[in-house]
Every structure is written in structure tokens, then in C-alpha cells.
Amino acid sequence: MLLLAFAGIYTVVTAPLLHWETFWQFLFQRLILDGVRLTLVLTVAAMVIGITLGVVLAVMRLSPNPVMSAVSWFYIWFFRGTPVLVQIFFWFNVAIILPYVGVGIPFTHFGISVSTNVLIPAVVAAIFGLGFNEAAYMAEIVRAGIISVEHGQTEAAQALGMTRLQVMRRIVLPQAMRVIIPPTGNETISMLKTTSLAFVASVPELFTRADQIANSNFRYVELLFVASFWYLLMTSILTVGQFYMERYYARGAQRELTPTPFQRLRRLLFTFHVPGPT
Amino acid sequence: MVKAEAVHKSFGRLEVLRGIDLEVNPKEVMCIIGPSGSGKSTFLRCINHLEKIDAGRLSVDGELVGYRDRGDKLYELPDSEVCKKRSEIGMVFQSFNLFPHMTALENIIEAPMLVKKESRATAEARARRLLDRVGLADKVDAYPKQLSGGQQQRVAIARALAMEPKLMLFDEPTSALDPELVGDVLDAMRGLAEEGMTMVVVTHEMGFAREVGDSLVFMDAGIIVEAGNPREVLSNPRRERTKAFLSKVL
Numbered sequence: 154m155l156l157l158a159f160a161g162i163y164t165v166v167t168a169p170l171l172h173w174e175t176f177w178q179f180l181f182q183r184l185i186l187d188g189v190r191l192t193l194v195l196t197v198a199a200m201v202i203g204i205t206l207g208v209v210l211a212v213m214r215l216s217p218n219p220v221m222s223a224v225s226w227f228y229i230w231f232f233r234g235t236p237v238l239v240q241i242f243f244w245f246n247v248a249i250i251l252p253y254v255g256v257g258i259p260f261t262h263f264g265i266s267v268s269t270n271v272l273i274p275a276v277v278a279a280i281f282g283l284g285f286n287e288a289a290y291m292a293e294i295v296r297a298g299i300i301s302v303e304h305g306q307t308e309a310a311q312a313l314g315m316t317r318l319q320v321m322r323r324i325v326l327p328q329a330m331r332v333i334i335p336p337t338g339n340e341t342i343s344m345l346k347t348t349s350l351a352f353v354a355s356v357p358e359l360f361t362r363a364d365q366i367a368n369s370n371f372r373y374v375e376l377l378f379v380a381s382f383w384y385l386l387m388t389s390i391l392t393v394g395q396f397y398m399e400r401y402y403a404r405g406a407q408r409e410l411t412p413t414p415f416q417r418l419r420r421l422l423f424t425f426h427v428p429g430p431t
Numbered sequence: 432m433v434k435a436e437a438v439h440k441s442f443g444r445l446e447v448l449r450g451i452d453l454e455v456n457p458k459e460v461m462c463i464i465g466p467s468g469s470g471k472s473t474f475l476r477c478i479n480h481l482e483k484i485d486a487g488r489l490s491v492d493g494e495l496v497g498y499r500d501r502g503d504k505l506y507e508l509p510d511s512e513v514c515k516k517r518s519e520i521g522m523v524f525q526s527f528n529l530f531p532h533m534t535a536l537e538n539i540i541e542a543p544m545l546v547k548k549e550s551r552a553t554a555e556a557r558a559r560r561l562l563d564r565v566g567l568a569d570k571v572d573a574y575p576k577q578l579s580g581g582q583q584q585r586v587a588i589a590r591a592l593a594m595e596p597k598l599m600l601f602d603e604p605t606s607a608l609d610p611e612l613v614g615d616v617l618d619a620m621r622g623l624a625e626e627g628m629t630m631v632v633v634t635h636e637m638g639f640a641r642e643v644g645d646s647l648v649f650m651d652a653g654i655i656v657e658a659g660n661p662r663e664v665l666s667n668p669r670r671e672r673t674k675a676f677l678s679k680v681l
Contacts (some may be wrong), residue, residue, distance in 0.1 A: 200433055291504065303528075305524060305526055306527040306528060306530065308481055308524070308528065309522075309524060309528035309529075309530070309587075310530075310542075311514075311517060312481065312517060312520070312521075312524075312591075313483065313517070313541075313542035313546065313590070313591070313594060314514045314515065314517045314518025314519075314542060314546040314594065315514065315542060315546060316510055316511060316514050318508055319545055319546070323541065323545060324530055327532050328530075328531065328532055347626060402532075404532065404574070415547035
């Protein structure tokens with residue numbers, strides 16, 4: 154296995170047609186770095202919308218009120234059932250359906266209106282498309298987390314006089330976090346790469362930038378490597394963040410906290426194993 | 432304090448309570464015994480509206496629980512008002528149900544701060560007093576997982592008392608405990624009874640019912656078979672069904 158991996162890396166590194174200078178030239182180029190920054194902005198903004206709306210949808214879905222539950226069901230059905238690419242494209246072109254957005258007094262000419270294209274620039278269209286789609290997936294993840302919390306917890310909290318929302322916010326959701334975080338980490342990492350779909354709206358994020366540069370110098374593979382390098386670096390950082398989040402929400406669920414990799418390394422290096430009697 | 436008149440409750444087609452009438456006076460300790468499936472836990476859960484009743488009337492401290500009386504019809508109260516009523520009734524569960532993500536202290540101060548809007552200082556002072564009273568002053572910062580079953584149940588009692596309830600409900604509080612841990616929990620409950628707390632206790636501890644209980648109710652198949660003074664019912668049951676049950680558990 155290891156040999157095969159080495160062979161693969163060797164082949165790539167020494168490929169005669171690959172122009173490594175181009176790779177190094179563009180790796181820290183300003184246009185690429187701007188793209189990285191925008192990719193991060195898109196990811197964070199879309200995930201904030203996704204998680205917030207997802208929690209609301211999950212709570213609505215589990216509400217005893219049938220209207221709430223139905224609205225949530227319909228949202229999830231619709232946004233999960235259509236491709237995210239189409240959704241980004243839709244928000245980018247929403248002006249076709251709704252050319253102006255405004256507030257005014259009905260049946261008079263008083264009021265203000267703004268062109269939808271001004272209100273929703275390409276970046277916002279991408280954030281809406283990605284975020285609203287993500288909310289549908291997050292809703293199901295949060296719902297799974299809520300269901301995983303034992304019903305006795307809700308009863309105990311209700312018996313103390315807490316309202317339904319208080320029970321959710323203070324008792325159920327914090328415990329559901331243990332179940333919610335791993336798939337949410339997954340979603341965030343997936344989102345980081347899905348932001349590249351924003352190139353259909355010409356949003357100058359990392360992938361669009363790499364593609365644009367490649368279009369001018371025809372070094373497609375090299376620039377895809379540049380983009381991949383940055384995607385890999387960002388997902389690696391997110392993975393570390395996820396570990397610490399999981400560790401935080403595990404308190405109370407385990408008697409001892411999971412050791413961090415550093416603690417584990419230190420223990421491995423500085424603990425002397427005395428051979429005991431066998 | 433608690434008044435039940437012809438309380439009925441069904442789960443689907445299964446009729447769990449088939450007309451319960453009883454009255455608990457202030458400062459009274461009532462123990463409810465009976466075989467599993469007799470509806471005793473369900474009845475207890477109806478008292479604080481964790482279960483809705485299908486027919487009859489159930490009031491605590493002179494007010495209907497979970498419903499408003501308008502003429503001859505009952506209307507269910509909104510969540511916020513049910514919560515207000517529930518905050519006056521403490522409940523202790525068989526499976527403790529402590530909040531695992533909070534320390535013992537946090538478990539106790541959560542509801543007073545959230546529901547009664549108490550300051551952290553006031554809530555904490557009372558929590559420490561209560562923990563001291565149930566003999567757990569040194570477990571303030573322990574998480575539930577780090578406590579034994581008996582200790583968890585005593586924290587749960589302290590948590591319920593922190594709301595300064597008028598009435599305490601106990602749903603088989605010692606059934607999930609190792610035998611040697613039962614005593615500590617019963618001691619805490621005995622102390623509470625001596626202080627004059629009104630208590631309704633669903634239990635299998637006949638010794639506790641005899642010593643601490645002011646009245647005893649034997650339930651079977653959704654009805655009250657026999658009720659009265661605990662010593663009399665336990666030593667001289669009048670009904671055949673009661674005799675049969677007691678001969679198995681005593």
C-alpha cells in the first residue's frame with residue numbers, strides 16, 4: 154500500500170509535462186489569496202444561515218402544531234429535492250421573476266423600490282443558494298440530534314416548570330450537540346468545496362480565480378493543484394476545530410475528557426512502561 | 432391539596448385509569464402501591480399534567496391542572512400557564528433524569544434562574560443549602576455520571592425542592608437503586624415528610640409506607656381497590672386483591 158502511494162506521488166512530482174514553477178508562482182498569488190478569503194466568507198455565511206435556519210426547521214418539524222410541522226416538511230422536501238447548482242442559479246437570476254423589491258403604500262405611488270439585481274449581487278445569490286439548501290440538510294441532522302436525547306430529560310425539565318422553548322434551548326439542544334457536531338463538521342467541509350459551484354454566478358472565489366487564471370495561461374492542472382492545496386489546508390484546519398468542539402460538548406457524557414493529540418503524544422513520549430509481573 | 436374526581440385516562444384503546452377519586456390533604460404523605468401496569472405512575476404524572484386526562488377533574492391547591500373551567504366544558508391551558516402550575520409541583524423520577532451536561536449545582540440552579548428569574552447568587556446559596564441537607568455538600572461540582580445512583584437521586588430531590596414546591600411527587604424513587612443505596616434516599620424523603628411537605632409517593636417500599644405514610648392507596652387495573660391507614664391496610668387488608676398482592680411483596 155505504502156509503496157503504491159509513494160509510486161503515485163513520485164509519478165506526479167516528476168511528470169515531465171507538469172510545470173511546477175507555475176504551481177509555486179500562483180500558490181501565494183494575490184488573486185488566489187483573495188479567492189481563498191472569499192471561499193471562507195461564503196462557507197461561513199452559508200453555514201451560519203444553514204445551521205440557524207436548520208435548528209428552527211428541526212424544532213418546527215417536531216412541534217405539536219401541525220402547520221409548523223408541515224411548513225418545515227415542505228421546505229426540507231423542496232430544498233433537498235432540487236440541485237444546489239440550480240438554487241444558486243435561481244437566486245442569481247431571481248430578477249427575472251421579481252425585478253423590483255420595495256415597500257410602499259398599496260394603491261398609491263408612494264414608496265421606495267430597489268432593483269433586485271442591486272439587492273442581490275452575485276455573492277449574496279451564492280450565499281442564499283448554498284445557505285438555504287444547507288438548512289434543509291442541517292434540519293435533518295439537528296432533528297436526529299434532538300430525537301437522540303432521552304425523553305426523560307424533557308419530562309424532568311417540564312416538571313420543573315420550563316416552557317417548551319426553554320427545555321429545547323437549555324436542556325435538549327446542548328445534549329443533542331454531541332450527535333449534531335460530527336455530521337455538521339462533515340457538512341462544513343463539504344460546504345467549503347461546494348462553494349466552488351458559485352463560479353456559475355461568476356463569484357470570484359478560489360475555484361473561479363484558479364479557472365480564470367488557467368484560461369489565460371492554459372496551465373489547468375497546475376492551477377487545479379493550487380486550488381486543491383488551499384482546499385486541503387482549509388479542511389485540515391476545520392478538522393482540528395471539530396475535534397475541540399466535540400471535546401467541549403462531551404463534558405458530562407464521559408468521566409474524563411478525551412486527550413488532545415498533543416497530550417497523547419506527550420504521554421507516549423514521557424511515560425515509561427515498567428514491565429509488571431505477568 | 433390534591434383532589435381527583437373520576438379521573439379517566441386512556442392510551443389508545445387501553446384504559447389505564449378508570450375513574451380515580453382521592454384527596455390528599457396539606458402536609459399529608461400518601462403512598463400509592465400496586466402491581467406494575469396498575470396505573471399508579473400514570474396517575475402521578477396526571478397530577479402535574481405530564482399526561483393529559485381524558486375525563487374527570489383533577490385539581491391541585493384548588494385549581495384545575497392544565498385546564499380552565501368554562502361552564503360545563505374544560506379548555507386546555509396554554510403552555511406558559513401549565514408551566515407556571517408545574518413549577519409549584521416538584522417531581523422525582525425513577526430514572527433520576529438529572530441533566531448530564533450540568534454539574535450537581537447547575538442542575539439545581541437552572542430552573543430557579545430560568546423559571547423564577549432568581550439571581551445566580553440567591554439560587555446558588557439555596558442550592559448549596561439543599562445539597563448540604565441531602566448530605567452531598569462535597570459533590571457540588573460533580574457531574575451526574577460521577578455520582579452513584581443514590582447520590583443522583585438525592586441531587587434530583589434537591590433540584591425539585593429548589594423550586595420551593597407546595598407538593599412533591601415521587602415516582603418509584605428507589606426502584607432503580609442498589610439495595611444498599613435505598614436507605615439514604617428514603618432518609619432524605621423522611622426528613623422532608625417530617626418538615627411537613629405534602630407528598631404523593633408511588634413506591635414498592637412497604638416499610639416506608641408503613642412508617643412515614645399517613646395514608647395508603649392500593650391500585651389495580653386503573654382503579655383504587657383499597658385505601659386507608661397504612662398500618663391497617665398492610666396488616667389487615669379487607670379486599671382479596673389486596674391480600675393477594677401483599678402476600679407476594681411482603
